[in-house]
Amino acid sequence: MTVALAIVERDDVEAAIEAVIDAGRYASARHWVPATSGNFSVRIDARRVAITRSGADKGALTPSDILIQALDAPLLPGSSAEAALHLRQYADNPDIGAIFHIHGPSSTVIGHAHLAEGAVHLNGWELQKALLGVTTHAATVEVPVFANEQNIDALSHRIAARLAEPITAPQIRAPGYLLAGHGLYAWGRTPRDATRHLEALEALFNQMIVFRSYRP
Numbered sequence: 593m594t595v596a597l598a599i600v601e602r603d604d605v606e607a608a609i610e611a612v613i614d615a616g617r618y619a620s621a622r623h624w625v626p627a628t629s630g631n632f633s634v635r636i637d638a639r640r641v642a643i644t645r646s647g648a649d650k651g652a653l654t655p656s657d658i659l660i661q662a663l664d665a666p667l668l669p670g671s672s673a674e675a676a677l678h679l680r681q682y683a684d685n686p687d688i689g690a691i692f693h694i695h696g697p698s699s700t701v702i703g704h705a706h707l708a709e710g711a712v713h714l715n716g717w718e719l720q721k722a723l724l725g726v727t728t729h730a731a732t733v734e735v736p737v738f739a740n741e742q743n744i745d746a747l748s749h750r751i752a753a754r755l756a757e758p759i760t761a762p763q764i765r766a767p768g769y770l771l772a773g774h775g776l777y778a779w780g781r782t783p784r785d786a787t788r789h790l791e792a793l794e795a796l797f798n799q800m801i802v803f804r805s806y807r808p
């Protein structure tokens with residue numbers, strides 16, 4: 593019994609590490625994580641996640657680039673400062689199974705452009721249906737925007753407080769937020785959901801940029 597449990601345990605850790613490596617490669621291929629930016633994490637169980645260490649090329653991650661971090665423990669040596677943002681969200685929301693962060697060009701620009709409003713509102717785009725809970729292009733989807741901040745503790749508190757606020761129906765809050773001039777955080781119940789949300793949001797922001805610059 594002990595041996596069987598140990599095998600299951602190792603498989604869960606290995607599966608999470610593999611999912612982090614896959615997500616990094618996927619994002620790198622799309623030029624969303626330039627110059628070792630971004631960070632990627634996948635939940636192992638109720639109390640641990642697998643998360644990228646600081647400074648790793650996300651397109652060439654190996655298992656040695658992934659830390660096994662307990663949610664209630666101090667950040668491990670080699671952690672990215674932004675790892676604290678991941679840990680707080682996992683601790684606050686047991687349904688989150690993966691959190692991916694990119695410095696995608698469209699996310700970074702749109703966050704900067706909408707900082708004063710504190711949110712981007714998506715409406716009228718078919719692709720917004722790729723986001724959890726959105727069933728029509730006619731829905732209004734709010735993506736919160738936060739000022740960028742090097743004090744990650746302060747930022748983490750601001751984000752947690754905002755995400756805990758109820759949203760007024762019929763608006764729907766996206767499974768993601770923007771840091772102005774910095775990038776996008778997106779999450780999901782599984783790594784596959786988080787990847788879809790990441791890709792949909794980055795593409796939607798690109799569509800907004802193209803739409804606003806188009807002059808017939």
Ligand SMILES: [Zn+2]
Pocket residue numbers: 629630631674693694695774775
């Ligand atoms: Zn970042």
